[in-house]
Amino acid sequence: MTLRHCLKALGDRVVIVNAASCFTLLAIYPLSPFRNSWLYTAMASAPAGAQGVRDALDVLIEKGKLDFEEDLKVVVLTGDGSAYDMGLSSTSGALYRNLDFYYICYDNEAYGNTGFQESGATPLGSKTTTTPPGERHPIGSELPKKDLFEIWKSHRPPYLATISPAYPIDLINKFRRAGQHRGPKLFISLAPCPPGWGTDPSRSVDLAKLAVETGVWALKEAVFGEVGHTVVPKRFKPVEEYLRGQGRFAHLFRPARQEETLREIQERVDEYWRLHKLLL
Amino acid sequence: MKREMLTGNAAAAWGVRLVEVDYVPVYPITPQTEIIETLAGWISDGMMDTRFVTMDSEHSMITAAGAASATGARAFTATSSQGLLYGFEMIYTVAGWRVPLVMVNVSRGLSSPITLEPDHNDILAIRDSGFLQIHCETCQEVLDSIILAYRLAEDERVLLPVMVNMDGFYLSFTREPVEIPNLEEVREFLPPYRPKHAFFMASQPMAQGVAVLGGPAYSYFKYQMHLASLKALEVYGEICAEFEREFRRGYGPVEGYMLEDAEYALVMAGSFSTLGKKAVKRARDKGIRAGLLKLRLLRPFPEADLRKALEGKKAVAVLDQNISVGKGGILYSEVASCLCNSKKRPVLLSFIGGLGGKNISPHEFEFLFEKMIEAFEEGTSSGTHLLYTEKEWEEMSLLKRTAENEGKA
Numbered sequence: 001m002t003l004r005h006c007l008k009a010l011g012d013r014v015v016i017v018n019a020a021s022c023f024t025l026l027a028i029y030p031l032s033p034f035r036n037s038w039l040y041t042a043m044a045s046a047p048a049g050a051q052g053v054r055d056a057l058d059v060l061i062e063k064g065k066l067d068f069e070e071d072l073k074v075v076v077l078t079g080d081g082s083a084y085d086m087g088l089s090s091t092s093g094a095l096y097r098n099l100d101f102y103y104i105c106y107d108n109e110a111y112g113n114t115g116f117q118e119s120g121a122t123p124l125g126s127k128t129t130t131t132p133p134g135e136r137h138p139i140g141s142e143l144p145k146k147d148l149f150e151i152w153k154s155h156r157p158p159y160l161a162t163i164s165p166a167y168p169i170d171l172i173n174k175f176r177r178a179g180q181h182r183g184p185k186l187f188i189s190l191a192p193c194p195p196g197w198g199t200d201p202s203r204s205v206d207l208a209k210l211a212v213e214t215g216v217w218a219l220k221e222a223v224f225g226e227v228g229h230t231v232v233p234k235r236f237k238p239v240e241e242y243l244r245g246q247g248r249f250a251h252l253f254r255p256a257r258q259e260e261t262l263r264e265i266q267e268r269v270d271e272y273w274r275l276h277k278l279l280l
Numbered sequence: 281m282k283r284e285m286l287t288g289n290a291a292a293a294w295g296v297r298l299v300e301v302d303y304v305p306v307y308p309i310t311p312q313t314e315i316i317e318t319l320a321g322w323i324s325d326g327m328m329d330t331r332f333v334t335m336d337s338e339h340s341m342i343t344a345a346g347a348a349s350a351t352g353a354r355a356f357t358a359t360s361s362q363g364l365l366y367g368f369e370m371i372y373t374v375a376g377w378r379v380p381l382v383m384v385n386v387s388r389g390l391s392s393p394i395t396l397e398p399d400h401n402d403i404l405a406i407r408d409s410g411f412l413q414i415h416c417e418t419c420q421e422v423l424d425s426i427i428l429a430y431r432l433a434e435d436e437r438v439l440l441p442v443m444v445n446m447d448g449f450y451l452s453f454t455r456e457p458v459e460i461p462n463l464e465e466v467r468e469f470l471p472p473y474r475p476k477h478a479f480f481m482a483s484q485p486m487a488q489g490v491a492v493l494g495g496p497a498y499s500y501f502k503y504q505m506h507l508a509s510l511k512a513l514e515v516y517g518e519i520c521a522e523f524e525r526e527f528r529r530g531y532g533p534v535e536g537y538m539l540e541d542a543e544y545a546l547v548m549a550g551s552f553s554t555l556g557k558k559a560v561k562r563a564r565d566k567g568i569r570a571g572l573l574k575l576r577l578l579r580p581f582p583e584a585d586l587r588k589a590l591e592g593k594k595a596v597a598v599l600d601q602n603i604s605v606g607k608g609g610i611l612y613s614e615v616a617s618c619l620c621n622s623k624k625r626p627v628l629l630s631f632i633g634g635l636g637g638k639n640i641s642p643h644e645f646e647f648l649f650e651k652m653i654e655a656f657e658e659g660t661s662s663g664t665h666l667l668y669t670e671k672e673w674e675e676m677s678l679l680k681r682t683a684e685n686e687g688k689a
Contacts, residue, residue: 013482017347024491032487037480039350040489041343042369048340051333052305052347052355053480059302059331060353065472070481090343093336 001205002165002189003077006104009175012036015053015072019046019087021079021106022113037072044086046076047094050101073102080107083188084120084146095155095184102178103186108193109145116196116248120146123216124268125261126248128196133251139261140251144268148188153222157184161221161230164190166208170219170230177221190217198247207245214242215269215279232278239266281465286458288451289314291419292358292384292444294458295426297328298466299382302353305333305344309363310396311448312386316358338367342383346374346441349381350488352479354430357381360448361388361402368406374441375410375505377489379478380433381441382426383411387550388448389636397637398448400550400602403578404610410505412442412512413578415549419456421576422446424529427461431470431519438512439477440505445578447551449637454551461527469526509580516577533582535574536589538564542571543594544652545626546645547615549575552601552634559645568649575611583618590619593626595652595661601634608632608664627655633667641669 003023007014014036018024020043027038041049054074060066078087083105094101110128111117117130118141127133127140152160158181161174171189178185190211192204199207211217212231216239219231240262243249252258273279286294292315296304304323306316322328335341338359345357359367364385374381387398390405403413412432414425422444429442446452478488492498516533524530537557539545544563548556553574563570573589575582590596596619600609607613612630619625631648633640644667655661 012485015480027487027490029490029492029497032490034487035485037485038487038490039347039480040491041347042339042373045340045343045370048335048343049347051335051340052303052344052349053351055303055305055331055333055344056348056351056353056355057480060351063302063329065302066352066481070483072480072482089336090340093340096336097333 002106002163002171002191003104005165005168005171006175006187007036009172010073010075010102013072014075015039016075016077017041017046017049017053019043019076019078019082020113021077021082023077023106024113043082045090046078046082046087047099047101047103048090050074050076051094051097051099054099054101074100075102075104077104078106079112080105080109080121081111081119083107084148088151091152092155095152095157098183100182101184103184105148105188106191107188108191108196110193110196112193112196116193121148125252125265127251128248138251139258140248149220149222152186153225153227156225157186158182158224159185159221161186162188162190162217162219164208164212164217164219166205166212167219167231174221174230196248198250199245203245207242210237210242213237214239215273216242218272227276229276229278236273236279239269281462282460283457284460285455286419287314287453287455288416288419288422288446289386289453290318291423291458292426292446293318293322294460295423296356297322298461298463299354299427299430299470300328301330301356303331303345303348303355305335305341305348305355305357307335307338307341307359307363309338309360311388311452312358312360312363312384314452315384315386338363339370342367342370342374345381345383346370346377346379349374349379350377350478350480352473352475354473355381356383358384358386360386361390364402365390365405371406371409371411373489376501377478378439378505379441380430380439380473382429382433383441383443384426385443385445386448386452387445395636396448398450399635399637403443403445404602406443407579407610410440410509412440412509412580414442414444415576415578416444416446416451417551417553417574419451419454419458420529421531422451423458423460424523424527424531427466427470428519428523428531432512432516434473435515435519436476437515438508440508440512445550451551465526469523513577513580513582531576532585533577534585534589535576537572537574539571539573539589541569543569544571544649545590545593545596546570546572546648547575547596547598547611548572549578549611550601552640555640556599556645559642562642562645563649568653570649581614581618586615586618587622590626591622591624594656595627595629597629597631597648597652599631599633599640599648603632603635612664627659627661629655629661630664631667632664638672640667643669
């Protein structure tokens, strides 16, 4: 759904450069669901593929080998495994080189395509197939989520934002603002994954909304590194409301409440908002 | 045309300059770096109208080069050894995109132990990828092969990427006189690249590199690559004939040296073939009817040429500058496979030498010819001969003793 909003915002003159992710299986020979062009690269190097396509379009247009009317927006589309882990080097390279491209990261907080294994995007306390809660390791994932927004922000790209499928107007506005800039324009979307998260598909939008209302998923943007929050709940709901309905966090509540972990998750969220002086 | 003293790396850079590439993404690695430094200088000075970008790794570099090629630009890049392996995934990927990218690999032994000097395990690691492979012995061959490579890769009957290979140090840093063709002549031989199958433009959306479901679709595309690669043998022949008419230098898929009337044939690839040719000459002086076959095209593998050249010989020795650990010489297996059904099959011998740039001494070549004669007389041969001289053994023993003493200290 986020992708549909994004493509609507970007228009048809687009080439998507894809890394191994759930979307890879959208374009299967001989069919593609997209009206735009598509190039599947590999798990680690979609931003490098975008570099090659962008540079080639520029040089062909410059040399008069391609009409400028044929120009395309270059859009990288990857999951969190590629964005947070394997593709970090090639993304850093593209940001450093100020490549004129869009990056849309679909963050479902685990390696979803392979059946939901822990990734750098997996939050503290999440059950995944490689962090199964057990007697010696009762909380599931023992590591907090990497802060990809801050990692990307440290490169000072012209535009960087988090988005959510539950806030389409916020999303569209962000793409509009991003479009004013040349250089990297990056988006991280929280993307509920019903089979991995242990939730009903009909609840995906509600969950995405709850993630924002509880403060777990901060909707923000950074223009050349200057951060501004675009949606700030007037009153934050307790994080438990977001966690409780999801199978991947069920072990934190049953058979017994894991108070310490629940407290830590809430504290991390509070700490974030206090740091940004949006929670007193 | 002009004549200059050029290193193998500089000759490669000249080849790239003459084909007027649009795009060169790079990443440094010894002993290849001089190629990209030379290009960077020319581009900075405005002598080449080319976009140049330093990437964050060879994996990214090959991705960018392949993606640019898939967009419709003429692209080039170069690497060596560890770099080739770091980008290995993309070698297969780019070949599957069927884009006419040309790369240079400057051969260097693979880690570990890590080393700088050459052997062919790096380039042979990508043997099965779909990339065509041209192996060079001289600096002139490097320059000419790059021009040939673009013509071959961009031919609609082929549309596969090409890797031009030269040995690190022995060729990359050795100066030889090289004839540099005129730009106009090269333009005549190699027309501008106008892709009909792989491009990105707003008016014609195209999906490239898409997934397939199931074996039949997957097999179809792999078979297509294989058939296109085999077709490249024929195309290569045509192109080389034309090249020879234009530039007066000919390059077959294999090159024979004193081979026609030879009874004992040595098979080699790359710059060490020069040593082999000298050894053949010496053997001839001693009355042994020796000859040498140099493999230039390694993919597609020129089976028919090889068979024609080697059938009826008394013995054929393949001197591999690589090692498939647990099997032996890689080219030996390939040569043997195309002779095994021949009624005029020579006795086949396998030797390994020159690993990590180890010299192959005249004495070792003598040993090799002795073994060929012996095998012919016995009518058989078995096992792989690992070449190592007594002097090298003594030096190695000294190193081992030093290591032992260091450990005690």
